[in-house]
Amino acid sequence: MYGKMKQFIESNFLQEVILLVFSFVLFTLNDWILIASWKSLFLGIIYFILLYGHAQINRFFLLPILIEKHKLLQYLLFTFLLLIVSALALNYLTVNQLYKNCFLHNNPIKMSYQYQMGILLGSLICILGTTRLVEYYRSQKIKASKELLFNKNQMAFLNMQLNPHFLFNTLNTIYGISFKYPEKTPELILKVSELLRYQVENTKKETVTIEKEVDFISSYIELEKERIGHRCKIDFVCNIDHPKDFKIAPMLLFTYVENAFKHGTCTIDDCFVKINLSILEGCLLLNIENSVPSKKSETSTNIGLENTQMRLEMLYKNNYDLQIRNDKNTFTVALKIKL
Template sequence: MGPKSILESKWLQEIFILIFSFLLFTVNDWIFITSWRSFLTGTVYFFILYSHAQLNRFFLLPILLKEHKPYLYLLLTAILLFVFSILLYEVSTELLYKNCFLYKSSYQKTYHFQLGTLAGTLLCILGSIQILEHYREQKKQTSKELLHNQAQLNVLRAQLNPHFLFNTFNTLYGVSLQYPERSSELIMQVSKLLRYQVENNTKEFIPVDDEVEFISSYVELERERVGYRCKIDYNYQTDNGNYKIAPMLLITFIENAFKHGACSIEHCFVDIDIKVEKDVLYMQIRNSIPEKKKKVVSTKIGLKNTIESLRIIYPNKHHLDSFANGSEYNVNLKVELSS
């Protein structure tokens, strides 16, 4: 049983607070306890203090936390302190102090001393309880958010995979029209892409080199389709670190670049630059915008899902900037990777 067990178990927390507060408010008096009778009377004194704190916790504190009535809570707390200070004074003076040496001076046999002791115990116990309950609540909320994000991510991936499949077969169809004799070779290449997708879809993170190899294969497939009329530049640089990234996260931006940048026959281009250094991935994509825009069938599901996936997987660890600049479209993505 360690600190983690105490933080996560409500009952262990209650026992820990009980023992901690008991030791805190009796440690100065242990030297005066010389018998079991003295110990029991000291325990009775402490449990009056503890009962007062628990009454405030269960009956008065909800007025402040749930009903949001601070003035009523302060009034009732003051009344309860006054009543218990009288009770504690009478019990300690008439019973406890006569049977053990739990006081060192006459000041301890006054009402205001008992009032101060009750207030100190209340702050100590309630403060400890509220800190631990806040920890439990925050952990529960974090767990709910993680489960929600994972469920949401699974839905996004389920939508994204058919989207990639649809686009890939469209590419294969376009290539087969241009080079029917190469259909069998291209089908094998597409099968490798789909196998990669199936094998890595359920993984949380994969090596960046594997993802880049997948992107390279896709770019080569597009080069077969539109390379004769579209200038394609693709570069990848790395500092050879052992980095990992969420799978199928970059491909959507590259798909869109080819879909819109290579949809005309007039001076079109697609420029892809991926660089990984010092735990950060940088991807810059430029593609041409045709003068005579051709209607491109697009549901935009892939792009929306990818942006949402970035938000879930890399919160505050990515930056995405996309904009049109004259006759070209730019996408700049920065992602902080895990090693």
């Protein structure tokens, strides 16, 4: 019901009707054109039609000369000529008809040609200004709707890529563990299923609590400790008070954590991954540092990092700062998000 009413209120036709009624009340139904009979009402409507018609002729035929062709002098010339012709018509109507049936005859100044030009100019500014404001609102609304639709499509596309990307990496993790520790495989499969359930259930949400995201990251780190803890030094420090009070886009931080393990620990012993997560003055701080192998066993497509960069830009725009440094021996990520 609310949606239909909103659609009706925002319809172009209704906005034009409201503008028409507003103009009629403002320039006709007032104390200087006193409507005392059906005849005077008819004359008042004729008077208003001239005012409104003058403004609409300018709107649809003359204003495009200024806005689309950018010819200011030509627009001003035609506007002045139209103003003179319309003032002549209004002055004739006022002197010969309106003063006999309305309140105008008590104020001779209001029946002068100069006064009619002033009324025409005032109505032109009022009606054109209102119509331009309404048209600007419509264009901005259409633009915002297109941007929103584009962002939704982009987010859906990124999530479609993120889902198999995450599944591919977790299956590789289980595959690696199953060779060395086959007895741990059932337990790890159960833990991975919980991770996948979180990923499937939450990627469609706009935000999740920091608490849920941290629990997800912690579970993944525990999984990696089972896989490579014997040859990799893993440090995870989380310093967040009241994690339920803050929200963040799901799976946003995880991509950088996953990247550190996937590409920083693949081929070398004595590797390391350091992760520090905190919230300070309403800003989330994520710092990750991992070792870089001299020889990589596989070629990275960086799909996860690129998609996350795009998500950051769409979701947080100017409210985040991302610094990535890739040195010879270390890969560092420093992310700051204003929550």
